[in-house]
Amino acid sequence: MDLNQYMEGKYVFERHCLVCHGTRGDGAGEMSANLLPKPRSFREGLFKFRSTPYGMLPTEADLARTIRGGLTGTGMGMFTHLSDSEVRAVIEYVKSFSRRWRKPENYAEEIKLPSPPAWLQQLAERQNHAIKGKELFKGQCAVCHGQDGDGHGPAASTLKDIWNQPSKPSDLRQPHLRCGDGPADVYRVLATGLNGTPMISFEASLSPDQRWDIIAYLTTLKLPAVPSLGVAPPESLKLKPRS
Numbered sequence: 001m002d003l004n005q006y007m008e009g010k011y012v013f014e015r016h017c018l019v020c021h022g023t024r025g026d027g028a029g030e031m032s033a034n035l036l037p038k039p040r041s042f043r044e045g046l047f048k049f050r051s052t053p054y055g056m057l058p059t060e061a062d063l064a065r066t067i068r069g070g071l072t073g074t075g076m077g078m079f080t081h082l083s084d085s086e087v088r089a090v091i092e093y094v095k096s097f098s099r100r101w102r103k104p105e106n107y108a109e110e111i112k113l114p115s116p117p118a119w120l121q122q123l124a125e126r127q128n129h130a131i132k133g134k135e136l137f138k139g140q141c142a143v144c145h146g147q148d149g150d151g152h153g154p155a156a157s158t159l160k161d162i163w164n165q166p167s168k169p170s171d172l173r174q175p176h177l178r179c180g181d182g183p184a185d186v187y188r189v190l191a192t193g194l195n196g197t198p199m200i201s202f203e204a205s206l207s208p209d210q211r212w213d214i215i216a217y218l219t220t221l222k223l224p225a226v227p228s229l230g231v232a233p234p235e236s237l238k239l240k241p242r243s
């Protein structure tokens with residue numbers, strides 16, 4: 001890493017990231033006490049949202065996506081105002097906190113994902129697949145995510161991550177997930193798993209067809225993005241004409 005880039009990265013980090021991720025990159029910044037999930041500690045070199053196989057380091061593009069797009073529903077906001085050079089520099093700086101980045105065996109190419117099957121766009125066919133998906137979900141996912149995908153499966157309250165924090169199974173009905181909003185984003189999580197958490201990879205245990213069936217089932221559970229749109233405001237909130 002060149003010294004200028006290091007200094008730029010340190011500056012961006014101290015200005016925008018330190019309050020949560022901490023001076024030493026251990027996730028223990030001032031704001032961390034009030035946040036769950038906790039700001040990531042960068043010292044272990046484990047990242048949840050990646051395109052690489054389970055256990056591997058993320059790519060530059062994965063980290064840039066997290067930094068620019070944020071992680072919905074967590075303290076990790078969007079940093080859209082940073083320049084490309086600032087994002088690259090802060091990524092290099094984040095890497096300096098963990099030795100895992102110095103070992104070639106921790107690097108991997110991104111997993112090539114298939115494009116979503118055409119039937120996913122067709123309601124009737126999707127519903128047929130969702131029936132199979134529901135059974136698979138019951139067997140493979142419900143113990144943590146709950147049969148209705150609300151995140152309250154029987155094992156949910158016992159789960160911890162490697163940072164020894166409670167790891168809450170996501171409510172998969174939410175319109176926006178941290179991994180992204182589309183079927184391909186869920187497919188990617190099933191392929192890669194989320195490092196450091198009980199959400200392991202299903203790359204070996206579910207075939208691609210089975211994964212799409214589960215995704216079809218999940219589309220039947222989705223909550224609407226703006227639930228109250230189109231509903232008239234209650235009488236008490238209406239503006240009263242001046243008398």
Ligand code: HEC
Pocket residue numbers: 012013016017018019020021031035037038039040046047048049050063066067071074075076077079090091094178
């Ligand atoms: C207000 C608090 C806050 C600030 C400021 C913040 N983060 Fe985060 N960040 C978080 C939280 C919380 C998480 C963990 C989210 C989770 O586990 O779902 C996180 C996670 C991350 C991750 C890990 C993503 C993964 O895949 O595991 C990266 C990388 C990251 N932040 C980078 C940054 C950078 C770079 C900055 C500054 C430009 C920054 N963050 C500023 C709260 C913050």
Ligand code: HEC
Pocket residue numbers: 037048137140141142143144145155159161167168169170172177178179180186189190194197198199200202214
């Ligand atoms: C052993 C418990 C467990 C099982 C089994 C499990 N998950 Fe998870 N899953 C979790 C936890 C915990 C998280 C959140 C991890 C975190 O951020 O700390 C998660 C996160 C996810 C996410 C990411 C959501 C987001 O916010 O981006 C998706 C998608 C997901 N799981 C789908 C599934 C599906 C589909 C299955 C079944 C094939 C499954 N999970 C099986 C525990 C589990």
